[in-house]
Structures are given as structure tokens and as C-alpha cells.
Amino acid sequence: MSSPTFEFSLLEQQLPGGSVRLVEATTGDSWIELKSHALREACQILRDHQDCQFNVLSDLTAVDWFSPAGKKPVIADPRFEVVYHLLSLTRQKTLTLKVILPRPDRDELSEIPSIADLWLAANWHEREAFDMFGIRFTGHPDLRRILCPEDWEGYPLRKDYEFPLEYHGIRGR
């Protein structure tokens, strides 16, 4: 994917200073990094601006950069990244957005604004990210677990997740 310099300069003009950053990668995808307070406005611009037209939210997911004890840390500060993959059907272009969140302790939740009203696709994707990572999307209409049972404890895709010993009489591990 070519570097999204055009989208970056557009966002830089319209958003408050310091809330947007371009990360150019030599291999693989480049992306635009946003502060969480600028997320909704940025999404709205990217979706509605005549020269952007990112009308599809292909994917929304999260990444946990925590390194479990005994493993060499990948980066210095453990954190969550919420990743948005946008697609424009008309321009046939893709774009990656990232928001970095502080990583909370076990069983506590991180917070980020929901974009479920901008793209209806985000509704279920945000529910999945909540289910798997414990990220609370504020303003989401119906934030429930989607793949795990509703009484499941913990967030399975976190790197420090421990599989339960017992669930309703079923032995685990």
C-alpha cells in the first residue's frame, strides 16, 4: 500500500494540532495514528470528504502489545492499539487508522469513542473487540459480548489472559 500522504495532509489541516501523525513503513502497510479525542471527527472527514470517500469500514480490531513475563518485550511501554481498516469502493483505495490506548491492569477496561453510528458495520466489530480485549466503546448502542458467553470472565485475546480452570462444571486446562 502506498503511503497515505494525501489523507494525512487533509486531516492535519482540519484537526487540532498534534492529534494526527503519519507512520510510514518500508515493508507492509503504512498508517495514520490518531489521538482518541480526534477519532470521530477524522472518521467523519474520511467518510464524507469528496476526495476521500472511504465509505466502507472493512475491519475494526485491536492489538495488545504487552509482553508476558519471561518473554523479551517487543516495545518499551505496553499498550493497546485499536486498528481501523477503511475501504473506498469508488476510489478503490484502502487506509489504515490507529488509535493508541493506555493498557489497563487485568480485568479493567480501556475507553475509546464508538463509531457505530458512522458505519453500521462497526456495531458488531466493536462488540467483538470489547469481548476479546475489554475495550469499552463509549456511545455504543448495545455493548455486549458477541462470541463468548455473556458470563465469561476475562478477555481472551489479551496477552496476559489465563484460561479458566472451570466453567459451569466443565473442567478447563
Place this chain on the structure above:
Amino acid sequence: MPQSADQRIIELDVRTDEMLVNMGPQHPSTHGVLRLVLRTDGEIVHEVIPHLGYLHRCAEKIGEHLAPPQWVPYTDRMDYLAAMNMNLGFSLTVEKLMSQVAPPKAQLIRVFVAELNRIASHLLGMGAYGLDLGSFTPFLYGFREREIILDLLEEVCGARLTYSYVTPGGVTHDLPEAIPIPPGLAMLTGRPAGATISWVDAVILFLDWLGPRIDEYHTLLTENHIFVQRTAGLGVLTREKAISYGCSGPVLRGSGVEFDLRRHGDKIYTSLYEKFEFDIPTAPFRNAPREVIVGDNWCRFYVRMLEVTQSMRILRQAADLWTIGGVAHDPAGHKIPYRLTTKLPAAEVYLETECPRGQMGFYVIGNGSAEPLRTRAKSSSFCNLSVISELCQGVLLADIPSIAGSLDIVMGEIDR
């Protein structure tokens, strides 16, 4: 006026109590382990609440502990009706991350198996949809044809459903030069059983036989008056809603958006298909029955039927390239060997490919070790299913299987 609207007036007059009906997870027309909770008032459905996760196996977590080629078998078990396409999507993602390109021979073999698998998947979709609506014959026909494709794919890699054939770097085996003609194909085409034939010739023999059968299916289902009554004008998904919900594949094209990643996708994927001529069937259709509305069940079904014909076109062109174009003797071979200890670069790639059910995305992040830091599978059926609450508002109870079936979901892919 459609029959359902008549019925609704009568039903509204009766005024029955609201009732919660549980449909699934073991209901035959939910196509797997989907559970729908329906809030009904007599025959009218007011609300549909889908419950997922009965087939959740944490495939993404498993992927963080395995080298990419070891995770390929897990992609088989996502969309198990189109496992070749799933293998292909993931393999291309890893190749893009490692800045590799598969040899030309592997690329052509990938087109062969992916398109054969697409035909098999759509034939099953057609048969199962007929069965949902009470027509048994297309189901038997669909399975008869699919059986031959499974035989052909078995000759390639030894498996009938979960192939793990396409891997990062190429494909695991070369195409077999001579195979005993599959018994089903021999019987249907009147060839002597046990004769040997080259694999590509067997594919062409099958396509020659399948071509006239497609017209039969159109008579059986597409133009069938009862079928049209059960599907046309029902479950209408507008173009705007389809885009906003992130629908893809036949569901998006049935709503009138001409978009196919084989033409409009990432370069690493479109380069497989740039040599081939094919159309992208998109609603509206000129020859549709007059009850049909763009974005209804019938359009989604018809897009799949037309895609079978387009895949057949691609396969014929691929066969020409293989034999006349000389790709069969390409010296680069069919794969670049992949060592499981190979370190992945510290970079990330998200890539979507056009699977039979829509745009399947894989997201791989490397961090300098052999196992990726994160593997993510974005499922097309997941987004396609999310429209069901919206489509099923105010329809009759008997129309739920018709709408759910037209989305053609596979639960293995949704729950992962």
C-alpha cells in the same frame, strides 16, 4: 400485491400475544449453529436477535503461537466450504508481509483450485437454498456436481474438504500429470471407468458437462414460479445499507454495487486474475422476473448463479494457459520453500481477497520472531449476517429461512 402483505392485514386484525421463539442453534435452515431469537406476534416477526459463538475456537489466539504455514489448516476450518480461497487469502497476506511473490506456476494452480472451489461452494449454496424453500431436487443435483469437484481436488492434494493446499510461498504439490478418471465423472460422461486422463483435461471434461446443467438449474429454481414468489421483493437490502454494514460479495453485488476484489483489490491478488476475461454480475438484471427488486433475496441468489458461469470461463482460459501457454513446464517450480524458523519482519499487512461469500480479510503483524504478534481473520459472513435483524423486521415467520439462506453464511467463518 404480494401475498405476505395480504396476510399481514389479516394478522394485525387478529391481535395475538407476543411470543419469543427460539430458532437454532440446531435448526437445519440456519446453516450451522446460528441461534436466532424471534419476537413474534402471530405469524409476524417483530425483532430478530442473533446469538453467535457456538463454534468459537479462538483461532486468532492459536495463530499467535504458530508459524504462518502451521496456521493454514486453521483457515481451512473457517469457511470449510471454500477452504482453498481461505488458504489463498492467508498465504497472500504472509507473502506480502515477507515481500515474496509465488512462482507463475503456483499462481496459475491457485486460480484453478480457487475457482473450482468457488463453483463447488456456490453449487452447495444453491442446493441448500432450494432445500430451505422446500425444493429437494436442486440439493441432490448440487451435491452430484460438487462431488466431482471434490474428487478433482482430492487428486490434487489428498483432502476433500480441508485442503491446506495453498501455503505461503506457493502450493504444496504440483498438479498431477495423469489421474484415474473420477468414478462420478466417468459415469456421467460415459467414459470407461479406470481410464487415465490428465488433471486439466478432467477439469475441462467436467466443465463441458456442467455447462448445459446450469440451464437446468435456472429452470428448476431461478425461473420457477414458486421460487420467485418466495424470494422476489423479500429481504430488500438497499445499496446504502449494504455499504454501511460492510456487506461484500454476492450480497453487495446483489444490492447493485459492482465491486469484486479480483478486479479492484490489492495488486498481489489482482495480478493472479489480470490475464483472464470475466464479468462481474451485478444487480439489476434485465431478464429478472418483474416482481424482483434490486437487493432482494432473488438478486443475491442470481448473482451466485451467474458467478458459477464466470468461474467456468476463467477455468477454461486457465487451462489454455496451462497447456498452450507452457506454464506447466515453468522452471521456477510450484513453491518457494518456507522454513518454519523464518523470522517475520517487524511490519504489518492487512489484505482482503474475494472469497465466494465476500471479502475475507487477514491481518498479520510480525515482530521479528517466527510467530506473528497478532493474526486476525475478518470474516465476510460476519458482516453479511449483521444485516439480518434489519431485513427480518416485520416479515412472516416462514420468510426467515428465505432471508437467512439468501445471505449464504458459514458459521465456522463467523465464529472462528
